Amino acid sequence: MSQTGGRDAAADARDLELLARLAEARREMGRQIAQRIVGQTDIVDMLTSAVLAGGHVLLVGVPGLAKTLLIQTLSQALDLEFSRIQFTPDLMPSDITGTELLEEDHGTGKRAFTFARGPVFGNIVLADEINRAPPKTQAALLQAMQEHTVTVAGKTYALPEPFFVLATQNPIEQEGTYHLPEAQLDRFMYELRIGYPSVAEEEAIVSSTTGVQKGVVKPSLNAAEVLEMQRLVRRLPAPPSLVSYAVGLARSTRPGEDGASPAVRKYVSVGAGPRAGQNLVLGAKARAAMDGRAVPDLEDVDAVAFSVLRHRVVLNFQAEAEGVGIEQILGLKK
Known part of the structure; x- marks a missing residue:
């Protein structure tokens, strides 16, 4: 692998x-x-x-x-x-x-x-x-x-x-x-x-x-x-198409990029940096491993994308004034 x-x-x-x-x-x-x-x-x-x-x-x-x-x-x-x-x-x-x-x-x-x-x-x-x-x-x-x-x-x-x-x-x-x-x-x-x-x-x-009995947690x-x-998660292969997809998602949050949406250009002050792409790929690998799969797919990236990007995108004053939230900007699954 x-x-x-x-x-x-x-x-x-x-x-x-x-x-x-x-x-x-x-x-x-x-x-x-x-x-x-x-x-x-x-x-x-x-x-x-x-x-x-x-x-x-x-x-x-x-x-x-x-x-x-x-x-x-x-x-x-x-x-x-x-x-x-x-x-x-x-x-x-x-x-x-x-x-x-x-x-x-x-x-x-x-x-x-x-x-x-x-x-x-x-x-x-x-x-x-x-x-x-x-x-x-x-x-x-x-x-x-x-x-x-x-x-x-x-x-x-x-x-x-x-x-x-x-x-x-x-x-x-x-x-x-x-x-x-x-x-x-x-x-x-x-x-x-x-x-x-x-x-x-x-x-x-x-x-x-509100009762007496409490569950005893045993280590897994x-x-x-x-x-x-x-170390196993790190060894899982990430297909080039998946890496490109993750990098593209991160770059699409930056208002100066060609792939940025009109909403990103209008409402985003600072987009996600390279660490976002790294975490998208690592998160996808981890989710694949959790299911016993050796290779992550694009759905794994989508599953972690909102949680990875949400706190890395800084909205501008116009977004705040118009009540536009990060959910509307990213348009990803929460």
């Missing part, structure tokens, strides 16, 4: 076997998460594809929709170390990355600085209500998200692998929120919107959360297996 050739039949056979294991693990993980989370199957699938692609996710929704519980349950289903950062207006960058402390050796009386790791040192880091902290603090995650390292007092520390930031964000119209910088938004593979449950789902939620994968699955 290598795109560069040079792999023998035995290696391809091992990959196909691993692909079947991945698809079964995905189904089992869905069953485990369903013990705690009612509905939200599309959101769970998108989160799973992001994990397999090694991407970060921004979850947007009003308080009380179980965003935090969903992320915590996902970490349990993957047997990964979970760390939570509650973002508040007074949160400092060192509260995220960690800081150096001056400690004294009681035996020798000598003093030395030791690094106290912050909560960013986890496999799945929940950045809860990320837009309630000022931009300076939000930016403390940039290096961690891009390079999987943090630098404190001139020293660089590697974060544990695998590493994901799953952030929750309140709608920007709510009081006490800040806009996330565009550079930080671009580091998120997906932006996922969580809406209110249906009547039947809400009744099931109320019933299941562990850290080593997640890393192995990520």
